[in-house]
Amino acid sequence: MPAARRRLRPWRLLPTPTGTPFTFGYACLLLGTSLFMEFGDPDTVAAALRGSSTDVAHLAEHPVRVLLASALWIAGGLTSPFVIAFVVVLTALERRIGGLRAAGVFLLGHVLATLATEIPVGLSVMAGHLPHSSLHRLDYGISFGVAASIGALAGLLPRWPRRLVLAAFAATLVQDLLTFEDPMTGWGHLLALAIGVTIWPLVRRRYRSSRTAPGSATAA
Template structure:
């Protein structure tokens, strides 16, 4: 006995071959890919004991940096979310915290307004009738253009016969009032270049844009029909009483002037005061001048009456204009 205590002598580690080393390396790689809570030899695991750490042949766990650098440590979910933004609770930008892309800091480029020439052309275009914007005025203007061409290029005897047949004199009003009232409004006294033709285009276009084609036609017909009857009925009574000769029953009376005068009076009620009163004063002075000259007293009185009829429609046309302006807003709501 050499004095040593004979007991269990620690056995030397068995030599490990190439296959054993490869197997141990594969186990180490698998353990490195596991979460920290499930890795053997880490805090919180069942094998995190001194005895387990003191086992021979147990490879040490890699550090976090080494594990992150290992290609096999990247899971499929990590690779898939590598490009996704990581929200931070300390971020002051709500869009960044929610993962939404941040809006561009560059302000939107303001749309440049049109050139002055384009705006002027657009303003002038609104003064003239269009087939879709003002269909009544546009269609009526085409008819008047055709009749004015006929009156300027047809045989004078034919033109006189047409005017006579369309005249709203007492004889025609007694026989066929509706047809003659309609036919008399198809002619312009003086042709397409007369002042009433320009007034028709500008006034009827502006009125129709504000109250619609049906109401604009109603205002025009109101002035045309009422003023015609108001001037022709006294002529018939005067002939019957003997104050006028019988030829007065067949005098020429046609044109659009009564309708235009009523439309001017109605349009004035839709304009601002600084446009309304100068328009009424200017147009009224022109009509009054003709009445003073006594060139055609009955027709001149009819013009003033038609203007007054247009002014009397202010409550109706203003209500119609408000309803027309509110229609797009109600449709959008």
């Protein structure tokens, strides 16, 4: 009965400083940058976003810096649907596999999906298929990391909830891709989701070990 009650506690969907320190700290940081985007000086905000963009030009000059800096912002601000997904999914993932591994999943999806979408742009510019201005495309946000985290978390769910989560999220991504508003980002989201799915063996192994380890109860 106590275990069942723990599963039903709704506040466990939200991050806490002790139970999920990575998600809690990251969420606070994103809240700060989102408020800065909303209320800061427009010119300063625009300059900060340009400096954090993972476009080809910035990746060629400062790859590590922009890959990290781009994950400090939420494209669309606090009204983005990825805000809720970030809080709920990262909280659930961290409770199951720990903060360092949850951060690793997020970063893996963010970095690999970014590189996989930007490198072809650079090659296309070199081949003359895209204009030179494509090298300076504004690109930032947490959505690739969130998509990979959703994919990874799905692997820890029972069969039917797992299928439902993957089908619903993939359908949303495909619908966004078909609008052609930003096809490169759309493909990046699908790739990030696939990255999360491919690491199921790793997250499942960690989840099983955490459940069998002595004193493995997670703080609330």
